[in-house]
Amino acid sequence: MTTISSVIRTHAAERPDAVALVCGAQSLTWAELHARSNRVADALRRVGVGFGDRVAFLDKNGLEYFELLFATAKLGAVLVAVNFRLTAREVGFIVNDAEARVFVVGAEFLPLAAELAGALETVHTLLVIGGDAAQPSYAAWRDGGADVDPDVTIRGSDVAFQFYSSGTTGDPKGVLLSHDNVFGLLPTSSQKWGVDAGSVNLIALPLFHVGGGGWAMVGMFHGCKSVVVRDVDPTGLIRVIGEHRISHAFLVPVLLHFMQQVPAAATGDFSSLELIVYGASPISESVLAGAVRRMGCKFAQAYGLTETTGAIVTLPPEDHDPQGPHRHRLRAAGKPHDGVELKIVAPDSGAEMPVGVPGEIWTRSQQNMVGYWRNAEGTAAAINVDGWLRTGDIGYFDDDGYVYIHDRVKDMIISGGENIYPAEVENILMKHPAVADAAVIGVPSDVWGESPFAVVVARPGATVDPQELQAFARQHLAKFKVPVGVSVVAALPRTPTGKLLKRELRAPFWHGRERAVS
Template sequence: MNLGRYIRRTAGHQPDAEAVVCGPTRLTYAELDDHSDRLAAALRGRGLGRGDRVATLAANRAELVVTEVALYKAGLTRAPINARLGATEVAHLLRESEARVLLTDAAHLETARAAVPGTGVRTVVGYDGPSDLGPGYAQILAEAEAEGRGEAEGEAPVDVECEEDDAAVLHFTSGSTGKLKAAVQTYGNRLALLRKSVMSADTRIGPGCRQILAGPVTHASGMPLMGIFFAGGCAIVLPRWDPEEFLATVERERATHAFVVPTMVNTVLALPGARDHDLSSLRQLIYGAAPMSPRRIREAWDLFGPVLSQGYGCGETTSGVLFLSTEDHRRAIEGEDEELLLSCGRPLAEADVRIVDDTGAPVADGEVGEIVVRGPDVVPGYHNEPELTAESFRDGWFHTGDLARRRSDGYVFIVDRKKDMIISGGFNIYAVEVESVLHQHPAVFEAAVVGVPDERWGEAVKAVVVPRAGAVLDEAGLIDFCAEHLARMKKPRSVDLVAALPHNPNGKIDRRAIRERYWAGTERRVH
């Protein structure tokens, strides 16, 4: 198998159709196929063979997309590094991945300079041109062309035969532990991702469709890429997140689809002029990676129209395994089944999803247990982490660490992360449940709930809240508001008002960082 063949096939069908748009750069399918052929040949010419690791460290740009396709064609393993990490973390990931080549941009050249020594990296390729660390991207593509590589010169393009269990991507994630680990996404996992992106009418795009990828394409936001290319659509990659530019891009590019995280939706909804843009081209806006409150979902439905859908998944499941469709949203918003706004959907495509107790036995519908997943999109484990792999992958099932309940009709409702559950006075309190109520308050823009030290109860519920712009929040009034919707033991015991909440590089609220403020220096920690 070779995933690059699908790009070559689409390029044969529609060579002049746009494949990638990123800032001023526009690539047709013929250009995407040609550039990726030449990059694959250049990497092979530098001695890289099937299974060798190639790292990237750059902000969103068209060349990152070309690189992904080239690595598939050459049978190499991609090690994407989050562009917001520091030199020490980058060095760790380069060593951990055993990368032999690093491709980086000018903005991260100094980080690369500090990180590369002591690693296995032998070549640093600069997307923006050559440096003292190595050649430029355009240079090695030109070299490959000059050497007669590629179909245009009559020589067969790079097409390395891969096995399903070969590593395609080392998907680095910190999860809720803060420790960087790599889920080993195989070529079989990535093929399953392609299948699920085109199997369902809810997720499929086709020729003429144009999907905005708003976050880092090296991680979750890049997961739809191969499905887009397989189907002949266009990937519109935002160089950086800016809510005004997102709306302008929808209007200018006549985008039909988009993938965002809830934090992005929040910033769009806060724009005074959001309704000044023509968003009528949108057919689907998928949100995921974190919960979004029912109140905010209704506001987004009102702005964008009946186009919302939600996905639930992670790096270990190679993207989404649960899906809440646009029709599900409509039923909830129009009052047919309002509880669905609290759901993350039902199993998607080939994923087998269960809710189990601590022994691995399925719990009854309505009872809280852990979400576990198996299927062709579930990775075999973590790179160089046998103990963590044994802990998280048991009897063929990946244990997500997410607590949930299942309704009799199959809809799954996330309750909390296991590590985010607050135990106060012997009672289990789910932070997500309290946050859901806080987001119903009209003056709350964003909120996070954590357990903080309490001598009497062990932990007490703390709400950390960002007020809406121009709103005045009364802490006691907010606690009383929660008491109207929650059992007494679940309401926040205290509220801290802050200007902003910390977010991790993927846009999720960083509860671990919030919790650390309150637990620092304590002798005993619950979590």
């Protein structure tokens, strides 16, 4: 198996009657999933979708995502899963930027799609999952296709995924991941995390995120049963783990925190769990120790970026003993995977830093993205001519080869596993008539790791009402991007050249903490 399409073909041939996916009361065997994706591929081809075309998907996790994923993979097209937490403005930008020709929307998000009527520039086919008789039905459209594999030749260098990750300019960027990128990780996942054909894999994170869509492919690659969770809540996750005998899961720290707080934690059945991989944001020692104690399984931390096709560093289970001799390693991200090069460099010069001295983390491996969709300038800024990708994270190596994350070169805020780019929020705040200048920074949060906070300057003669400004932001931004607080100051600290000194704004909030990230 070297491509996404070869995964479904292989397992449909070798284990046709084994269950591939479960979501609520629905389930599909590998043979059924193969047949459905064939029908979707044929239906897509009938409406003009071919090699290299984009198909947009806006819904919560469900079986339809995988039908579309394998269908587009068989055609050489690309599925673009859109963050369902975004506003209509944000969704419209992504769908248009991707030049999607088909837009598949869950019935729950029809009101949002209606807001985009007339604003979608390339979409010619809109399909609704679970809609009523008055809506164009995805299921009827799918079932009208022929169960015939399109048998298009796919190369490893062809694009497999297009995940959107906002840039520091405020505009989302389409991260292009090839089949070769994806298969730089998948074959090693059994060794790293113990997933095999007999595992039961939990897909709880949103599939528009590399932590959801990428982790899903780990289980699919090995041919195990995957249990898809549509609406994530701590009590529900605990129930699903016991009911389906989950063995492996990827979760963000905030979920591990909440799963310890609900009453179901005391009575939940965690006996089937073998390993929980966590990542996407830092975890506190208290949350980790509590999870280890409550769930009784092994834990591993994964560090990576969307641009590195997910995990490139793992902190293995043996380094997760809060009482052990290497307890300090709980603060580490881990060690690089085989085939992954990491180096720590001075952000300004690129000179390599010695052990123990912080610098920007650069990486080079098969997992480095192809680039950003139609953004040569952004790609060149991210990956140099020698193939080194700048992560934007500040870290250092210890004497044993473990990498520690210390700070960020970029201003990105990671809140509950969601990436928030301050420039996008600042651009919205600056549209308010009372705001003359704005800076958004990450401040500590015991629940989310960190949260966005706004520091603004009022226009002469105007008054900024913090609550009113937050309400204004909610009209234009997804909820998780809205600042949790607003401070009004006379002026923002800047260099003589006008560069904003966000470190000075952050310092009071992070005073007394060991690291400048949560």
